[in-house]
Amino acid sequence: MHDFLNVWVFGLAAASLRSATPLVFAALGGMWSERSGVVNIALEGGMIVGAFFAIFGSDHFGSWIPGLILAVVAGGALMALHAIAAIRYRADQIVIGTALILFASGLTSYLYRTIYGAGGTPTEISRVPSIPAPGDQQISLLVVLMAILLIGSGFVLFRTAFGLHVRSVGEHPRAADTVGISVYKIRYVAVIASGMFAALGGAYIAMDVGSFNEGMTANRGFIALAAVIFGGWSPTGLFGASLLFGFSQALGQRLQNYGIPSQLLDMMPYVFTLVALAGFVGKTRPPAAVGQPYTKGGR
Amino acid sequence: MNEHKIPAEQVMIPVLAVITAMIIGGIMIALTGSDPFLAYKALFKGAFGNPQDIALTIIRSTPLILTGLAVAIPFQAGLFNIGGQGQFVLGMICAGFVGIHLSGLPQMLHFPLAVLAAALGGMLWASIAAMLKSWRGAHEVITTIMLSQIAIRLGEFFLNKGQLLQDGTDNPQSPPITPSAGFPILWSGGPINKVHFGLVIALVMAALAYFVINKTTVGYRIRAVGLNPSGAEYGGISISRTYLVALAFGGACAGLAGASFVLGDQGRLAQSDFAVIQYGFSGIAVSLLGRNNPIGVIFAALLFGAMDAGAINVQFEGGLPGGVATTLILVIQGVIVFFIGVDVLFRQSISKVLVGSRRGAL
Secondary structure: OHHHHHHHHHHHHHHHHHHHHHHHHHHHHHHHHHHOOOOOOOHHHHHHHHHHHHHHHHHHHOOHHHHHHHHHHHHHHHHHHHHHHHHHOOOOHHHHHHHHHHHHHHHHHHHHHHHOHHHOOOOOOOOOOEEEEOOOEEEEHHHHHHHHHHHHHHHHHHHOHHHHHHHHHHHOHHHHHHOOOOHHHHHHHHHHHHHHHHHHHHHHHHHHHOOOOOOOOOOHHHHHHHHHHHOOOOHHHHHHHHHHHHHHHHHHHHHHHHOOOHHHHHOHHHHHHHHHHOOOOOOOOOOOOOOOOOOOOOO | OOOOOOOOHHHHHHHHHHHHHHHHHHHHHHHOOOOHHHHHHHHHHHHHOOHHHHHHHHHHHHHHHHHHHHHHHHHHOOOOOOOHHHHHHHHHHHHHHHHHHOOOOOHHHHHHHHHHHHHHHHHHHHHHHHHHHHHHOOOHHHHHHHHHHHHHHHHHHHHOOOOOOOOOOOOOEOOOOOHHHOOOEEEEOOOOOEEEOHHHHHHHHHHHHHHHHHHOHHHHHHHHHHHOHHHHHHOOOOHHHHHHHHHHHHHHHHHHHHHHHHHHHHOOOEOHHHHOOOHHHHHHHHHHHOOOOHHHHHHHHHHHHHHHHHHHHHHHHOOOOOOHHHHHHHHHHHHHHHHHHOHHHHHHHHHHHHHHHHHHHO
16 A cells, blocks of 8 residues: 555655656746747757756756756856847747757757767766655655745736736737837847746756766657647636646556556647647637737838 | 739749758857858768769659648648648558558559559548538638648557557567569669669659649649639639649558658658658748749758758767757758748848849940
């Protein structure tokens, strides 16, 4: 009985939360960017950059704290490119997102191979500490940070002037501009922040195993993107979606021992999102101005 | 976009994007302590140095032409088919099923059947996105991304637990295809690199795409919907049918790339083909670099195919550490797409140069 509880209740709950955490980080990033009116399909790029620089920083400075800081800065820098292209040069946001996914995956592999080569990243690096949780489980401090950022994002988005500005810029930039909100400034902040959030998601994945591997984010940026949409662009929604996706992943790992193919469960996040997009579980509506470049003084 | 169109732009912007990307790549090579000129020389030699290298360049370019078309054709209708990878994977799966499980057919019947199955698989996968867009208003960028991920898991399923494409070993790979499903060889550049029938398929599809887009009513409808959907609808064109046709055509091309890869190149399926071999995703870069024009796509695919083929030699003769060249090519691809995206930058400088030179002539 005790074993059953540990494996199937606490174990499964903790594993779901662990799988959901990187998704929540990245999805929060996606939410901020899209709420401000900029589509960000490059969350995957932000995650892989975060994963690399978290390990590199931790290895180089000997502590996980500068590792996380470096990851966040790198993710922000990557998305600053997105912001400049999408906002200043009014580039197609999907094209820029695609470019940054290619660029980030190439860049991290390049850095990994030139800095670490065949030996891989060092085995003994400083990792984010864990705190004990019910049922002999260990929960990373990053999970706690995730919870804080999740609640904080909800508060800022819906209860502060800045959040109102972000939402207004994403829904009706012209009207926001008219009342004196700087559309460009808000979008720059939101898009750069989205990279920082995504990087934390990647950092979590790398810190969890304590090393970096090429392509280790394994398309989870796309699951996060799905969580943003499935969750209706809200923190509670995306948290629920990420938890559901995390649960299906954790369940898949357990059912694999019983000969049930995990690939079919891995498919679930994407199938759920398609069904949600098709409007069969209640219509989700994106911010009205999402994807459209804004021209100040234009019409 | 108020700037009047300068025809030279169609060529100048991609060329400038490539040059910019090569310079950035060169700086990164220099940062590793290697000589960028030596590396690029080795890259060029590796891609075109002898018949064997040229054959490899062609082999690597072939699927890229098709996945490039998979993006370029829907783009004409104003659709961004970012999920070519999924359609490519479906093509591989379908080609695999027909190529492995059918036997006793003559080659002239077997391989065309497998090719047809792959085209239909890719077509079906892309059509789901078209239908979700027409009926439910779901954006094709998100649906094709989701469908891609589903296709990758589906492929992995078939190669692992499915017993449908598994070869009976512990490895996630399929048995080899029946020889009669293999593509005829057009030209052997060397003992390993053989240019196969996939090239014919790719070139025919590019020509067909060019013809359909520019010379037929269907193509006219596709372009009309791409330029102005509501105007086209007012003119009596069915938007949903046009979306379906454009995406189905594109999906078929991506599926054919999968057929070419399995039946012409690899001779079997392996799990790493689904997520690691990014022909579908690279098709986006190919299409954008080729300005979404079927003929432009051929040249862009040739460039990326050459980079891919030449990368191996950079390690031998270019002085770069093992495996670094391939990662740099990904960076260069990303930078190319980025600068195509911010083409306003180049457009301003091109018009400055053109206006300046005209003034000089006066």
